[in-house]
Amino acid sequence: MKQVHVVKRSSPFLVALYFALAIAVVLGWNASGFSQEYKQIVIATGSPFELGLVDEFAKAFQKKYGGVVRCIKTPTGPGLDLGRHGLTHITMGHEREATARFVREGYAARRIDLMHNYTIVVGPSKDPAQIAGLTDIKEVHRRIAQAKSPYLSRGDGGGMNILEIKTWKELNINPEGEKWYSVSKKFMLASLLDADKNGQYHMLDSSTWALHKAKTKDLKLLVKGPANEYEMCLVNPAKHPHLQYNQDLAEKFFDFLIGEEGQRIIADFGVEQYGEPIYYPAAVNVSR
Incomplete structure (x- = not known):
């Protein structure tokens, strides 16, 4: 290959x-x-x-x-x-x-x-934005923004990033420049590890999580959203x-x-x- x-x-x-x-x-x-x-x-x-x-x-x-x-x-x-x-x-x-x-x-x-696969959101085990158990991705992002909880975006133009941008627009929220919002410009695994290191919420696909969740220390699967x-x-x-x-x-x-x-x-x-x-x-x- x-x-x-x-x-x-x-x-x-x-x-x-x-x-x-x-x-x-x-x-x-x-x-x-x-x-x-x-x-x-x-x-x-x-x-x-x-x-x-x-x-x-x-x-x-x-x-x-x-x-x-x-x-x-x-x-x-x-x-x-x-x-x-x-x-x-x-x-x-x-x-x-x-x-x-x-x-x-x-x-x-x-x-x-x-x-x-499925769209999921992982985050710190303490879950400061209280999103655990939700299935609506829009509500998940609304709560994260409202709580100003640290969030990591990939910002790479991928499908997950396109969904994230669409979600912020539907909520009429512009997170760019906010202290709680960061952009990795990295692919899924690297972004996941960054989110774990920095205690951030992060949206990704269930496949990446299934294969690599053992590499994280303090992230939990909090939200299982729609099919990806x-x-x-x-x-x-x-x-x-x-x-x-x-x-x-x-x-x-x-x-x-x-x-x-x-x-x-x-x-x-x-x-x-x-x-x-x-x-x-x-x-x-x-x-x-």
Whole structure:
């Protein structure tokens, strides 16, 4: 399994480097041009890669079909931007409005529900904002703001960050600049560990928590919110003709993930090691 890490978006130089790396992945690393026999596809996603699920997909797919599956680890928003620029064959993300806009713009040849986990909020065991047991994410954020309790935002343009921004807007609250509000500009695991270190509330997905909660010292799962639904898009090669190369392999990978074998990988992932599902497949007939 090959990977290119996402870089922070705050620096124009780093953004340029990020897209340069993405181009190198799509076109292959061979400076003299790649052989027609060299089959590779690029996936853009975040937590499913960070937590190891994409590796499981890749191992099973490559064993069956050959080729190379590469991944650019990126939050949902930047991942869709990679698709807009023709720098990935497939996107996986969990922000429906952003994905719907991507589809309306004509960048997706195919779109489908792939799996889900849950939106959760963790926080200090003393729970100063008294959010334990709530299920309404808006009410959770209202109480945190009202109590001025320390809160850590990822601020990375990912699906969870998009949901957070939307929630503050619906509450007519602007937390930026407030002493109790911080932004990490980091991915999920790093942000979770920062929140634990600093005693902050933090919103993330249930999968990251299930795999890494043992690394925290004073955070508790306080809120289990709505399903966090992952959608997968096959980027439209009509928008970017160079994606026609290996399009057949990308389509096979797309179909593999939504077929019985791919959905079974989702259902089984992490259960033996962690004692609970990490993701839940969209196909009901393979659910645990």
